Amino acid sequence: MSNTAIVVYNLGLLLFGWHRILSYLRYFQQEEYSPKRLWGWMVQKKAFDRRGALVAVVTSVLAHFSTSSSALVVVALLGCLSFVIIVRFIEVDPRTSGKIKLNMTQRATKIAQVSFAIFFALSFLWMLCVCPTCNSASLGYDSSQIDAFATMAKLSILLVITPPLLLVVANLLLSPAERSLQQSFLNDAKRILADVDPFIIGITGSYGKTGAKAALGELLTQCLGPTFWPRKSINTVMGITRSIRENMRPYHKYAVIEMGAYNIGSIKRLCDFTPPRASLVTAVGIMHLERFGSPENVYTAKSEIAQALPKQGILVCNGDSPNARRMAREHAHDTTLLYGLDTNAGHLDCRASDITFDDKGTRFVIHWRGQQYPGRTPLLGRPALSNILGAFTMACALGADPAYAVACMANLEPVDNRLVLDRKACVSFLRDAYNSNPTGFAAALEVLKTLPATQRVVMTPGMIELGDQQFSQNKQLASEAARVADLIIVVGVINRNAILAGLAEATFPTERTIIVDSREEAFSIVQSRCEAGSLVLIENDLGDLHEGRVRF
Numbered sequence: 001m002s003n004t005a006i007v008v009y010n011l012g013l014l015l016f017g018w019h020r021i022l023s024y025l026r027y028f029q030q031e032e033y034s035p036k037r038l039w040g041w042m043v044q045k046k047a048f049d050r051r052g053a054l055v056a057v058v059t060s061v062l063a064h065f066s067t068s069s070s071a072l073v074v075v076a077l078l079g080c081l082s083f084v085i086i087v088r089f090i091e092v093d094p095r096t097s098g099k100i101k102l103n104m105t106q107r108a109t110k111i112a113q114v115s116f117a118i119f120f121a122l123s124f125l126w127m128l129c130v131c132p133t134c135n136s137a138s139l140g141y142d143s144s145q146i147d148a149f150a151t152m153a154k155l156s157i158l159l160v161i162t163p164p165l166l167l168v169v170a171n172l173l174l175s176p177a178e179r180s181l182q183q184s185f186l187n188d189a190k191r192i193l194a195d196v197d198p199f200i201i202g203i204t205g206s207y208g209k210t211g212a213k214a215a216l217g218e219l220l221t222q223c224l225g226p227t228f229w230p231r232k233s234i235n236t237v238m239g240i241t242r243s244i245r246e247n248m249r250p251y252h253k254y255a256v257i258e259m260g261a262y263n264i265g266s267i268k269r270l271c272d273f274t275p276p277r278a279s280l281v282t283a284v285g286i287m288h289l290e291r292f293g294s295p296e297n298v299y300t301a302k303s304e305i306a307q308a309l310p311k312q313g314i315l316v317c318n319g320d321s322p323n324a325r326r327m328a329r330e331h332a333h334d335t336t337l338l339y340g341l342d343t344n345a346g347h348l349d350c351r352a353s354d355i356t357f358d359d360k361g362t363r364f365v366i367h368w369r370g371q372q373y374p375g376r377t378p379l380l381g382r383p384a385l386s387n388i389l390g391a392f393t394m395a396c397a398l399g400a401d402p403a404y405a406v407a408c409m410a411n412l413e414p415v416d417n418r419l420v421l422d423r424k425a426c427v428s429f430l431r432d433a434y435n436s437n438p439t440g441f442a443a444a445l446e447v448l449k450t451l452p453a454t455q456r457v458v459m460t461p462g463m464i465e466l467g468d469q470q471f472s473q474n475k476q477l478a479s480e481a482a483r484v485a486d487l488i489i490v491v492g493v494i495n496r497n498a499i500l501a502g503l504a505e506a507t508f509p510t511e512r513t514i515i516v517d518s519r520e521e522a523f524s525i526v527q528s529r530c531e532a533g534s535l536v537l538i539e540n541d542l543g544d545l546h547e548g549r550v551r552f
Helices: 002-030 035-045 051-064 069-090 106-130 143-160 163-196 209-223 237-247 266-273 295-307 322-330 382-397 402-411 438-450 467-482 496-505 519-529
Strands: 199-204 254-258 278-281 314-318 335-340 350-358 361-368 371-377 420-422 428-432 455-460 487-491 513-516 534-539
Touching: 002 035, 002 051, 002 069, 002 106, 002 143, 002 163, 035 163, 051 069, 051 143, 069 143, 106 143, 106 163, 163 237, 163 266, 199 209, 199 266, 199 295, 209 254, 209 382, 209 402, 237 266, 266 295, 278 295, 278 322, 278 382, 295 322, 314 322, 314 382, 322 335, 335 382, 350 382, 350 438, 361 382, 361 402, 371 382, 371 402, 382 402, 382 438, 428 438, 438 455, 438 467, 438 534, 455 519, 467 487, 467 496, 487 496, 487 519, 496 513, 513 519
Parallel strands: 199 254, 199 278, 278 314, 314 335, 335 350, 428 534, 455 487, 455 534, 487 513
Antiparallel strands: 350 361, 361 371, 420 428
């Protein structure tokens, strides 16, 4: 009878184990399969399993007090049922829920399968070790049977907390095959690049890379010829590899490659893979300061794109960013151009003036080589205008007709969640939810202030990955928001103290400050508190890794 109890309990344990492996795999995937970063996240968020361990502890205690094999089966059923309740009713399927869902790629599937195979093997091994070999058919009291089940329950306490470790072990075991597969894909992409031989323009920056890439890709396609560029925010070697293999065609004349930096050497690796003949630097700021350690390290990492250019290459830098301007000075090439919106910082080869915002976008005048070109774009905000100004400068440096390039700007479309106006009959939204930074936050507040509205609302969890400047930057931007907003909704806990300190410094009324724990609660407040004609700025939307407390 105790054998039956152990088997029943193990069925629930295996179901729970598979679910918990997937739950942690979602975060492991978001941390790019880095064991160090997964562990750091778990420690920071205290994201250790409690529910499964509690079930195992209670089950083992109840087993000790059982006085018959029948009672033992009841305890096993309760333990199994508890695991099922956790999986089916308390927690959600990470493959279908969460802001960033678990993407069961080929790599993720293999890691999950190997992890579960180890989990199953451990569970089966322990079950064989503790199953009684005698008196198994007895229906009466048998202390050996009860001790066996209690031992199994105790061992399961250790087993339910192993999924993060199993994921790391599985990833390690699969690494040689994964590296071989990635190298095969990389070689295939290099072959395609060599066959097509497009003129490659690399883009990097602390922010604005994706917007500038999309704008430049469109301008080059319209003005000079078919252009390839990876969509969305794809900026890693393997992401670009996949995009080249799936989407690059023989007729592509140009290729615009966004280059992300995760550490010093990242951009050099990308430049070795896709050697640029021209480079656009959107900004060099303090984004991802926690990752790099210091502003100087950020500059060093971003400078790799300028160092990779041939001497006759084209370097276009944002003159409004001091370190981008510094890069143009320290790594000058035969063609080095500066663009920007602020002439106080120094000479600009291309600039914009007479900037105004309305519901239909932005109007401006571009100054380029002694000529003025009035234009408009559906995009909103100075950062977006700066991005398309950089794209315009690069396109013209490559031979595009300036007047035609400015005309093409009227057809550019906003990149998702980067200061996109969503006008509704009642409450409208200004969505700037992607990866907020100090420059972008300030620009979003400027647009919020400019556009007509009966009530202006800021909904934000603040900015992250700013290192030792995170508190001060969030405090400062909260003070600026207080001068624009009628209502401020503070989401989550990660920057709550800094935002509240900034609001207090600006003497923003406490009755117009609302604190919520989640994005869902914030939207409920918007529905209940916002009047017709309100405009809500959604500034940043933290992913699962950063938002709130994780409970397992």
